[in-house]
Amino acid sequence: MxxxxxxxxxxxxxxxxxxxxxxxxxxxxxxxxxxxxxxxxxxxxxxxxxxxxxxxxxxxxxxxDKAEVFTAAVERFRVSALAQLTAEDESLTDVATRLVLVLHSDEAVGLHRLMIAEAPQFPRLAERFYASGPLGYIELLSSLLDAEGAPPDAAADGRAEALFGLLLGEPHRRRLLGLAPAPTPAEARRHARAALRLVVGEGDGAG
Amino acid sequence: MxxxxxxxxxxxxxxxxxxxxxxxxxxxxxxxxxxxxxxxxxxxxxxxxxxxxxxxxxxxxxxxDKAEVFTAAVERFRVSALAQLTAEDESLTDVATRLVLVLHSDEAVGLHRLMIAEAPQFPRLAERFYASGPLGYIELLSSLLDAEGAPPDAAADGRAEALFGLLLGEPHRRRLLGLAPAPTPAEARRHARAALRLVVGEGDGAG
DNA sequence: CTATAATGATACGAAGTAGTGTCATTTTTT
DNA sequence: AAAAAATGACACTACTTCGTATCATTATAG
CATH class of the missing domain: 1.10.10.60 (Homeodomain-like)
Structure with missing residues (x-):
């Protein structure tokens, strides 16, 4: 105009x-x-x-400030990722697959790496990043695992955390070090199913 | 003198x-x-x-060069950690516990974070770092899992990798972001046992 | 219409930094 | 004994970078 x-x-x-x-x-x-x-x-x-x-x-x-540009960039990504997360309602396998895909994307990996690199300089930002990033995803997984009717393990609280760790795993570390490309959707799905098999057991036909 | x-x-x-x-x-x-x-x-x-x-x-x-100081520092740590790794002969639980402790130490976490931060600038160094770090540990775990007489899963190749990911898990990510102190030996042991339970099943009395 | 906020262009100051040069000095090496 | 290697001390260059200042210009706000 x-x-x-x-x-x-x-x-x-x-x-x-x-x-x-x-x-x-x-x-x-x-x-x-x-x-x-x-x-x-x-x-x-x-x-x-x-x-x-x-x-x-x-x-x-x-x-x-230059630092404020950094915090603003991370904050923008942070709130957008959080919004994208909370407005979902799928099966466990689907959520896990989507999580693998999103978290291995170039943008997510890049910002994750950036946040790790600059964490000593921006400790409060690192806290917020972790709280609304990994912690948020873990809470989501936890509620989904509960709804799925998981066996009442004694260590039920740590299962969601373990699952999240498995969903990232070594491929994510390799990505952080710049040693691997982003996974394809098929690879992401396979990875998600393997992780779920380990955590919730063999039977999860909801794929 | x-x-x-x-x-x-x-x-x-x-x-x-x-x-x-x-x-x-x-x-x-x-x-x-x-x-x-x-x-x-x-x-x-x-x-x-x-x-x-x-x-x-x-x-x-x-x-x-300043860059050469960096590579030399990482290389020194790399070979020393590798030497420390290959000269061991313990039970699976002990190895896992020691791995948790070592990899969450201030020096290891600091260098890991540093390597992630500078990976774009030192891609070849990042490769070596990963090969003699995480990859080396995964190979060690793999051989131990085989010796332990694991069930012949179809996905047996990824188990060592999954175990390694579990041994680090979220506590390690929190450490990378400067959000948590190093675990105590007791915490490390507990964490290692939980990870092993998930991967090899309930029965592992070798602790 | 008038005031104002924001921008483009550009120069500038202040500070920090990588890397080099020089030279006397001291210890090892041969 | 003589040569060579390495260091401490320190100045010095060349460069980069953050952040600010200036000022005309232009479109929006009231």
Missing amino acids: THLEATGRRKRGRPTQEERERRRDQILDAAVSLFVAKGFGQTSIDELAAAARVTKRTIYTYFG | THLEATGRRKRGRPTQEERERRRDQILDAAVSLFVAKGFGQTSIDELAAAARVTKRTIYTYFG
């Missing part, structure tokens, strides 16, 4: 509320991409500005 | 072979400590020199 949209020239002037949000996302998109590719410390604000097609000045008006 | 050893003054002059090794270790000790505490990028050579009680010049004669 703005009369310069078709041209390559970028307009300057007071932006509308919607444009501000778009621009914010634009900056964070570039930030995630660069941080994941090169790391937080190795990414300069100038690079980020160039990648986001924005000037450095703009970044500092949106985020006061 | 050197005639200035008692005084605080450090000598200068051509060092003996043994002294060179000691000094090299001294530098790498400081490097590991600093890298783990502050990260690779956030540690300057000057800091490292001060911490190792050595001048910057010396660091550059031993290692030509």
